[in-house]
Amino acid sequence: MHKVSPHQDSTFLHTDPMNIVGFWIPLEDATEENSCLWFIPGSHKNGISRRFVRNPIGPSPPTIMTGSDPEFDNHKFVAAPVMKGSLVLIHGEVVHRSYANRSKKSRHVYTFHVVETANTTYSKDNWLQPTEELPFPSLY
Structure with missing residues (x-):
């Protein structure tokens, strides 16, 4: 598994107000050995400084x-090891x-993001x- 560089999900999925929440569910124990998530506590209070957007000047690059x-x-x-079946909610x-998993133990996860659409x-x-063909699904 490759490493995931430090990032904020709201860099990629921006809303006003910001209310993206990531749902990260390990299907196997996520330990420091097999590359658990790492967080900077309190970093959600500092905003974002970059955005990943569609290119406004043309199709290349998109x-x-x-x-x-x-x-x-x-x-x-700070490392955040969790047991399989846990739910980690990640503020946008x-x-x-996460570091690259160099161990012999896999660390599969299921992840998705949710946006509150009311007043957003x-x-x-x-x-x-x-x-139209692929709308974002509603959870309710």
């Missing part, structure tokens, strides 16, 4: 990163990452957009 690439203090990350602005604007320049 997406671009805007804003500045922040540097995160590696000493602030919290900084998180989903950004029209987000890279991912619903279509």
Whole structure:
């Protein structure tokens, strides 16, 4: 498994107000050995400094990163090992990452993101957009 660089989900899925929540469900125990998630506690209070958006000037490349690439203090990350079947809710602005799994133990997960749509604007320049053929499913 490849590493997942430090990021905030709201960089990729922007709403106003910001209310993206990631649901991360390990199908196997996620330990430091097999690459559990790592978080910077309190980082959700600092906002986001970049956005991954559709390219406003043309189709090539289809997406671009805007804003500045922040540097995160590696000493602030805290490991979050969890047992299979747990549910980890990830605030859209919290900084998180995982290292490459170099162990012989796999670490499969199921993950998805949820947006509260009431009184919320989903950004029209987000890279991912619903279509008539493929609308975003409602949970209620």
